[in-house]
Amino acid sequence: MLKISLLGFGHIGRVHKNAIDETEGAELVSIIDINYQDEESPIPIYKTLESFLTEDEETDLVVIATPNGLHRDHAIRCLKAGKHVLIEKPIALTTQHATEILQAAEKYDRRVFSSMQLRFSPPVSYVKKLLENDCLGQIYMVNINCYWNRNKNYYMTREWHGTNLMDGGVLFTQFSHFIDILNFWFEDTKCTNAAFYNFNHQGITEFADSGKLDFTANEAVGSMIFTTSTFEKNYKSGITIIAEKGTIEIGDQYLNELKYSNLKNVVCSKSMSTEVKNFHPNSYVEIIEALSENRPSVLDGEHAVRLVRFIEEANEMEN
Structure with missing residues (x-):
């Protein structure tokens, strides 16, 4: 069972929660969001990433569904704590930040996946x-x-x-x-x-x-x-x-x-x-298999760096 925590519970965070709930072999074990309100939640709710990283002992994968500009910092902190990460698109807003995430994954021997679910x-x-x-x-x-x-x-x-x-x-x-x-x-x-x-x-x-x-x-x-x-x-x-x-x-x-x-x-x-328009469950099946089989994935973060580089080059041409 892949135990997953969700960082950020806005619109896209809710999409990920539903996908996790639909996926056999995936279990949502906590949510991290300062604004989350549910006094009867069956799983732990953390108000800060710091408190989650200090107290959590069961999460395998953190889904990073926070604003784009926070992806680099949040991903590296989770990787350093020994968690794999699935980062909502884009993986980062600069090629440098995306590369730093991959370097952290290599340093701490963890996996980085990017939410590129339309590939399915x-x-x-x-x-x-x-x-x-x-x-x-x-x-x-x-x-x-x-x-x-x-x-x-x-x-x-x-x-x-x-x-x-x-x-x-x-x-x-x-x-x-x-x-x-x-x-x-x-x-x-x-x-x-x-x-x-x-x-x-x-x-x-x-x-x-x-x-x-x-x-x-x-x-x-x-x-x-x-x-x-x-x-x-x-x-x-x-x-x-x-x-x-x-x-x-x-x-x-x-x-x-x-x-x-x-x-x-x-x-x-x-x-x-x-008629299916939500391919997020396919992403979780892919991640579970990639981790259990220790194989490369079409969602590996290295593929997402190309996306950032393409957009960065386009923006530089305009400037």
Whole structure:
């Protein structure tokens, strides 16, 4: 049984609690959150990380679901205390901080996992296999589009959102999964050009709400257009691959839908699309198996460093 403690119990912390409850072989043994209120909680509630690290004697894995800017400090403290960590995306806000987390894991002989759960989406896995088996031939273009809405209320009700120090920007907080899937599919990805715009969040956020990126993915060229300024609500998002032997598009906010497929010598059905939008339980199954079998994982923190580096390079181009 993997015994898990949850650091941070906001929206995403609750998502993780539900996933842990659903996963055989996983047990939530404590919650660490200064604002948590439940006098009848069946598990210990710690108000500070310090008190948890001083008193806890049973936790194997700490899930770090705190604001982005705190991930490095919280992860290193937990690793030093002998706990494995699962860090919500992004693993950190700079490549340097992400590297320091991995160095701490090596020093204290613990594992770092990052919450990159969309890697378990069936359409994402399907495209991964197509690429591995060279079913698409030469990849010409990869296009990512993300047209979302995050209104003023979203930022006003979450005090850490909207700041460079704790949030980091929409590529980190809203759209990092799309870049991670790009990294999951291709071994070599690099941002080559970036432009950012703030259309309707002036005075609300310290960073731009929209942008466009050019990148390379192995030998392919690519582009990404993203925004949180779409009118009233999320519109759509997806990734399209234009290739020698076919065209394929996956979409939805959770990349769980096969939108289009026209492939040479490959018969594909949209049945692989799924109504499931929460792949966090898949992450816990993967972590349990990786730890018990002492094997590498698709969620290993080293993969998440590429994501941070990509976004960091994009931000540096703009600056």
